[in-house]
Amino acid sequence: MAGMFNWISQIVSVTLFNLRTLPQRIGSSTTAIFGIAGVVAVMVGVLSIAQGILRTMENSSSSENVVVLRSGATSEMMSGLSGDDVRFISEGPGLLRQDDEVMASPELFVIINLPIRSTGTDANVPMRGVTRVAGDVHKGFQVVDGRMFEWGLNEVIVGVGALREFAGLEIGSTITVAREEWPVVGIFEASGGIAETEIWVDASVLQPAYRRGNSYQAVYGRLKSPDAFQEFKDALTSDPRLNVKPMREADYHSSQSTVLYNLITGLGTLIAAIMGFGAIFGALNTMYTAVSSRTREIATLRALGFQASPVVISVLSESLLLALLGGAIGASLAWLVFDGFRAATLNFSSFSQVAFAFDVSPALLVRGIVFALIIGLIGGLFPAIRAARQPVSAALREL
Amino acid sequence: MTESSRSLVSVKNVDKVFKRGSEEIHVLGGLDLDIPEGEFLALMGPSGSGKSTLLNLIGGLDRPSQGSVEVGGERIDQLSNRRLAAWRARHVGLVFQFYNLMPVLTAQKNVELPLLLTHLSRAERKKRAAIALDIVGLSNRNNHYPRTLSGGEQQRVGIARSIVTDPTLLLCDEPTGDLDRKSGDEILDLLQALNREQGKTIVMVTHDIHAAARATRTLYLNKGRLTTEPEE
Ligand SMILES: Nc1ncnc2c1ncn2[C@@H]1O[C@H](COP(=O)(O)OP(=O)(O)OP(=O)(O)O)[C@@H](O)[C@H]1O
Ligand SMILES: [Mg+2]
Numbered sequence: 161m162a163g164m165f166n167w168i169s170q171i172v173s174v175t176l177f178n179l180r181t182l183p184q185r186i187g188s189s190t191t192a193i194f195g196i197a198g199v200v201a202v203m204v205g206v207l208s209i210a211q212g213i214l215r216t217m218e219n220s221s222s223s224e225n226v227v228v229l230r231s232g233a234t235s236e237m238m239s240g241l242s243g244d245d246v247r248f249i250s251e252g253p254g255l256l257r258q259d260d261e262v263m264a265s266p267e268l269f270v271i272i273n274l275p276i277r278s279t280g281t282d283a284n285v286p287m288r289g290v291t292r293v294a295g296d297v298h299k300g301f302q303v304v305d306g307r308m309f310e311w312g313l314n315e316v317i318v319g320v321g322a323l324r325e326f327a328g329l330e331i332g333s334t335i336t337v338a339r340e341e342w343p344v345v346g347i348f349e350a351s352g353g354i355a356e357t358e359i360w361v362d363a364s365v366l367q368p369a370y371r372r373g374n375s376y377q378a379v380y381g382r383l384k385s386p387d388a389f390q391e392f393k394d395a396l397t398s399d400p401r402l403n404v405k406p407m408r409e410a411d412y413h414s415s416q417s418t419v420l421y422n423l424i425t426g427l428g429t430l431i432a433a434i435m436g437f438g439a440i441f442g443a444l445n446t447m448y449t450a451v452s453s454r455t456r457e458i459a460t461l462r463a464l465g466f467q468a469s470p471v472v473i474s475v476l477s478e479s480l481l482l483a484l485l486g487g488a489i490g491a492s493l494a495w496l497v498f499d500g501f502r503a504a505t506l507n508f509s510s511f512s513q514v515a516f517a518f519d520v521s522p523a524l525l526v527r528g529i530v531f532a533l534i535i536g537l538i539g540g541l542f543p544a545i546r547a548a549r550q551p552v553s554a555a556l557r558e559l
Numbered sequence: 560m561t562e563s564s565r566s567l568v569s570v571k572n573v574d575k576v577f578k579r580g581s582e583e584i585h586v587l588g589g590l591d592l593d594i595p596e597g598e599f600l601a602l603m604g605p606s607g608s609g610k611s612t613l614l615n616l617i618g619g620l621d622r623p624s625q626g627s628v629e630v631g632g633e634r635i636d637q638l639s640n641r642r643l644a645a646w647r648a649r650h651v652g653l654v655f656q657f658y659n660l661m662p663v664l665t666a667q668k669n670v671e672l673p674l675l676l677t678h679l680s681r682a683e684r685k686k687r688a689a690i691a692l693d694i695v696g697l698s699n700r701n702n703h704y705p706r707t708l709s710g711g712e713q714q715r716v717g718i719a720r721s722i723v724t725d726p727t728l729l730l731c732d733e734p735t736g737d738l739d740r741k742s743g744d745e746i747l748d749l750l751q752a753l754n755r756e757q758g759k760t761i762v763m764v765t766h767d768i769h770a771a772a773r774a775t776r777t778l779y780l781n782k783g784r785l786t787t788e789p790e791e
Contacts, residue, residue: 166678173675180663460659463620464673464720465648467641553621556655557611 167467174461174470175477181457182478185450192439192446192479193486196535199435200490200528204520205498206428207527210421212519213505217413220353222299223386224256225409228379228396233405235416235510236269236378241404243374248402253395254388255381258296263382265294268363270370271512272337274326276504283504285326286512287316287337288355289363289376297382300351306331307346311362314369317346319356321515325504329359338369354413357504357515380409416509423508436535443539447479451547458547459555468548475544476537483536487529494528495520567727567760568594568617573626574783575612586612588783589626596727599754599761601774603789608780610764611732617762618651618730619643631727648676652721652759654731658713660705660720666692667701670719677724691719695749711742718749722759729753731763735770747773 182189228249233239241249250264257263268289273282292311295301309315318329328335334343342361350356367373383389386408393406407415451458458471499520507514570592577584586609594600594617602610615621616628619635628636631650638646647653660669670688679687692698695715705713714734721729731750735743751773753759763774771777779789 166676169675177661177664456659457661460655460661461672462644463618463647463653463659465644465646465676467644551621553612553615556615556620556659 167469170466170470171473174466175474178454178474178478179481181454182481185446185453188446188449189482192443192482192539193489195439195442196483196486196532197490197493199432199439199535200487200532201493201497202435203428203432203531204491204494204524204528205518206431207425207524208494208498208518208520209503209505209516210424210428211521211524212516213417213424213507213514214414214421215519216352216354216514216516217417218410219351220299220355220413221408221410222382223408223410224383224388225297225299226381226383226389226392226406227409227412228381228404228406229377229412231403231405236267237271237510239377241266241376241379243376245402245404246376246379248399249379249381249396249404252381252392252406254383254385254392256384258293261293263293263297265291265297265380266363266376267291267294267378267380268366268370268372269377270366272335272359274322274328274335277325277327280327283326284506284512285322285359286357286510287359287361287366289361289366291363294360294380297380298350298355299353301348301355302350303346303348305347306344309345309360309362312365313362314340314342314365315345316342316359316361317348318344319358319360319515320347320349321356321502321504322359323347324502325357325513325515335359340369352517354416354514357513416507417514419508420505420514432531436531439535440538443479443483443535444542446482447475447540447543448546450478451475451543454547455550455555455558459550459552459558462550462552463556472544472548475547476540479540479543480533480536483532483539484529486536487532490532491525491528495525565595566593567596567598567631568592568762569627569629570613570617571627571629573613573616573623573628575609575616575621576624586783587616587623590783590785592778592785594760594762596760597754597758599751599773599775600763601771601777602762602764602780603766603768603771603777604780606766609783610780613780614730614732614762614764617728618653619647620653645676648673648724650726650728652724652726652729654714654717654721654729654734656733656736658705658710658717658737660713660716662705665702665704666697666708666716666719669705669716670723673720673724687723688719691723692716694722695719709742710738711745714738714742714746715749718746718753722753722757727760729759729761731761733764733766735765735767743767743770 229239246266250262255262270287271284272287274285276283309317323329331344334341396406498518501518504513504515572589573587575586604610616623622636667688670691671684674684695718697715735746754761778785781790
């Protein structure tokens with residue numbers, strides 16, 4: 161017991177004492193700190209893209225909503241539903257009714273080409289044909305500028321994300337789709353969801369423009385409660401007239417973002433690993449220098465009777481402290497620079513652009529700092545062991 | 560009683576081998592030495608003869624390649640590293656040629672350092688360090704940092720640090736080697752007083768014949784042999 165106490169007090173005093181000598185090594189310490197800060201900033205920055213896309217997908221979904229595609233289709237693009245299909249789906253149990261209308265929105269999904277604002281290059285932009293209930297079904301739909309399009313007219317409204325990312329979508333401008341002119345009459349929001357990257361139009365106008373007859377690609381529905389999903393799904397899948405796949409909206413959106421999310425996360429992790437490797441060498445170098453500049457002090461402490469383990473721990477604490485500082489600086493930097501930064505990218509799953517905001521979440525900050533600490537731990541470990549292994553008498557001979 | 564049973568330090572048939580490349584250097588070819596309790600022993604000899612090596616073996620800073628080192632009845636060459644460190648903290652006071660004070664600590668804190676290895680309370684540590692500084696005549700320099708002290712003063716802090724744990728054995732490797740005559744004399748006065756008044760057993764390595772004259776016995780180390788007269 162007493163021995164344990166003694167050991168801990170040795171650790172505390174040797175560590176505190178060591179940290180007081182830190183200002184003597186300010187130069188190489190600062191280098192290590194900023195090396196680690198850079199790694200963490202880049203890592204958190206890249207991962208915040210993936211996080212932002214995930215967030216957009218989450219914003220798109222409400223727990224009572226369902227999406228119905230033709231079975232076998234993995235996205236709206238590949239799906240197709242006839243007018244009859246739509247009618248049978250709308251009769252499914254558990255769907256919410258408002259003012260005698262079933263909250264089931266059959267929708268058409270096509271992709272058009274528009275120039276990206278920043279680069280001028282063409283990109284795939286989703287255009288969605290909707291019916292009257294769409295605004296009530298889709299989460300947070302709201303026209304925030306101009307007006308809703310007139311039903312039956314070649315008019316479009318544009319999501320705020322699409323307006324921001326693509327050229328020529330301001331109210332009053334006109335886009336050319338299927339050799340027809342479509343004036344932009346309004347701007348809408350959808351609680352930060354993926355719909356904000358879309359252009360909306362009356363489905364009954366879009367159908368003839370694309371020669372789709374009376375067919376649709378998806379039905380978005382709103383259930384009375386999230387619990388009603390199973391009943392709804394069972395009814396549809398067991399209906400012999402239908403060959404469809406009902407999904408919770410959240411599951412559908414997350415399936416649409418997995419590829420992109422994994423790609424960016426993988427890329428971010430790879431970059432972090434490569435840079436982290438470099439930062440480890442930086443930290444190693446700093447700590448070897450620190451240890452060798454303290455050879456005589458450490459040897460003196462050992463000669464006076466201090467054990468090897470407090471020396472190891474004091475060197476480790478120094479490198480962990482530097483790493484913590486670096487991690488905190490890097491994470492704050494990433495947060496300041498990237499959080500909320502808006503961009504758009506191609507979502508491979510839907511072949512269309514998705515606008516999102518970089519999301520530097522608290523969990524990501526913690527991950528960045530943990531990563532920094534791992535760098536610090538590895539960078540400090542070997543120098544610490546060398547410090548402890550130094551034979552006392554030989555080290556005392558050095559001046 | 561036999562001679563060796565009264566000895567505080569008993570070194571028997573000790574050798575220390577250093578490897579330099581493929582070459583092996585035998586520094587102390589089977590050396591014997593007994594140091595009675597209360598002795599002030601001066602160790603002289605040419606540079607490279609192994610004085611520091613011998614002192615390090617006695618102080619448990621290093622292990623012999625051959626032979627035994629017994630201090631206070633304990634075979635210290637057989638202790639584990641861990642126990643040897645604890646043994647040093649309890650039984651040995653070390654004084655270095657270049658003082659080896661911690662630059663970021665005040666004189667007071669430097670002297671307190673070895674007490675961190677004891678169970679003494681903070682207040683008690685402070686009190687004992689103050690007493691030790693008083694013994695070396697530096698009680699007015701408690702809060703000074705080493706760089707603001709003269710060489711002689713720094714060495715006195717070093718001596719205060721070596722005696723603060725009240726060890727039986729003081730080992731001094733050229734304690735006046737870096738000091739002018741006057742400061743050196745003050746240090747020697749101090750060591751002599753510690754030996755006479757407090758009964759400390761002291762082993763002092765020195766190149767200075769005047770310093771050696773303060774000791775109760777002087778031995779010369781040359782080519783791995785200890786003699787009572789310098790060889791010529
Ligand atoms: N750690 C070591 N590694 C290799 N050789 C060593 C080591 N320590 C001592 N030696 C060698 O052992 C011999 C004795 O060294 P030591 O320091 O004991 O001599 P010394 O008598 O104290 O000399 P000085 O008066 O110069 O201090 C020297 O040849 C020295 O080079
Ligand atoms: Mg020497």
